[in-house]
Amino acid sequence: MQTIGVIGAGQMGAGIAQVSAQAGFRVILADVALDRAEAGKAGIAKALARLVEKEKIAEDDRDAALASIEPVGSVAAMGDCALVIEAATEREAIKRAIFADVGKVLGADAILASNTSSIPITRLAQAAPDPARFMGVHFFNPVPVMGLIELIRGLATADATVAAVEDYAKALGKQVVRANDAPGFIVNRVLMPMLNEACFALGEGVATMQDIDLACQLGLNHPMGPLTLADFIGLDTCLEITRVLFEGTGDPKFRPAPLLVKYVEAGWFGRKAKRGFYDYSGAVPVPTR
Numbered sequence: 604m605q606t607i608g609v610i611g612a613g614q615m616g617a618g619i620a621q622v623s624a625q626a627g628f629r630v631i632l633a634d635v636a637l638d639r640a641e642a643g644k645a646g647i648a649k650a651l652a653r654l655v656e657k658e659k660i661a662e663d664d665r666d667a668a669l670a671s672i673e674p675v676g677s678v679a680a681m682g683d684c685a686l687v688i689e690a691a692t693e694r695e696a697i698k699r700a701i702f703a704d705v706g707k708v709l710g711a712d713a714i715l716a717s718n719t720s721s722i723p724i725t726r727l728a729q730a731a732p733d734p735a736r737f738m739g740v741h742f743f744n745p746v747p748v749m750g751l752i753e754l755i756r757g758l759a760t761a762d763a764t765v766a767a768v769e770d771y772a773k774a775l776g777k778q779v780v781r782a783n784d785a786p787g788f789i790v791n792r793v794l795m796p797m798l799n800e801a802c803f804a805l806g807e808g809v810a811t812m813q814d815i816d817l818a819c820q821l822g823l824n825h826p827m828g829p830l831t832l833a834d835f836i837g838l839d840t841c842l843e844i845t846r847v848l849f850e851g852t853g854d855p856k857f858r859p860a861p862l863l864v865k866y867v868e869a870g871w872f873g874r875k876a877k878r879g880f881y882d883y884s885g886a887v888p889v890p891t892r
């Protein structure tokens with residue numbers, strides 16, 4: 604059984620660890636401190652318990668998946684991983700420091716992949732131990748529910764690296780798409796302008812927050828309206844990716860909506876901050892405008 608290393612036990616990292624364990628991989632789940640990695644595993648235990656309750660998986664499968672996840676407080680334990688996926692905070696300096704650390708223990712054939720949603724893979728590869736064995740593997744939130752993984756190769760990524768990560772992604776039961784290393788890859792290149800435009804529309808008084816969301820939800824058959832989805836992703840993340848599109852292409856069509864900037868400057872980052880376009884402090888989200 605192959606061992607997968609996951610660095611970062613937050614929402615994305617825990618999701619990646621969960622689906623990898625459910626697919627039969629042994630998983631080493633690392634965060635900056637052991638208690639954070641253990642908290643990530645505790646969240647996975649809850650998610651798996653819900654799946655047992657709903658009779659989607661058997662208790663034995665839950666137990667096997669949980670037993671195969673080892674939480675650790677440093678990347679030093681990743682020496683026998685065939686693939687290490689970095690799903691840490693979306694800050695380049697943090698990712699570079701992680702790559703330097705994991706580079707000290709990574710096996711000669713092991714692959715390092717980043718779950719970055721916006722940082723150029725070719726640039727990140729410069730900090731990786733071997734750019735030929737480095738690429739982007741972009742999961743979507745919530746990882747256990749979303750059926751897609753974007754695979755992004757940098758200039759130096761070897762064909763064998765892409766093929767191995769594609770095999771892993773398919774073993775998780777996900778569909779894969781291959782994207783070139785262009786700002787936003789595929790999904791965020793298309794999604795972020797829509798979310799940003801919803802912010803322009805709200806700021807310009809085109810409609811109320813609820814009507815913008817309802818219009819897109821029902822008129823486009825999307826599971827969530829764009830403002831709800833922006834809150835779900837995190838308004839800081841949406842702004843960060845929009846800026847990558849704007850700066851990476853130099854095209855003014857990607858300029859961030861002033862209202863999005865204002866919400867981020869206010870610290871209203873969305874669901875995780877309990878306040879974004881909606882207020883999440885009560886049982887039901889309430890529009891804030």
Ligand code: CAA
Nearest residue numbers: 650657720742743744745747748749791826827832836840
């Ligand atoms: N983890 C695991 N399962 C979850 C979950 C989570 N966090 N949230 C919901 N689910 C499951 C539920 O258990 C439920 O499962 P069953 O049908 O088996 O009972 C199913 O998903 C539907 O959930 P709900 O009935 O509670 O609610 P819903 O129908 O509104 O679905 C949703 C919730 C799946 C999040 C749905 O609203 C959705 O798909 N929204 C859009 C999500 C999206 O676009 N994600 C991509 C964001 S972009 C990104 O991630 C990349 C980036 O770089 C920014």
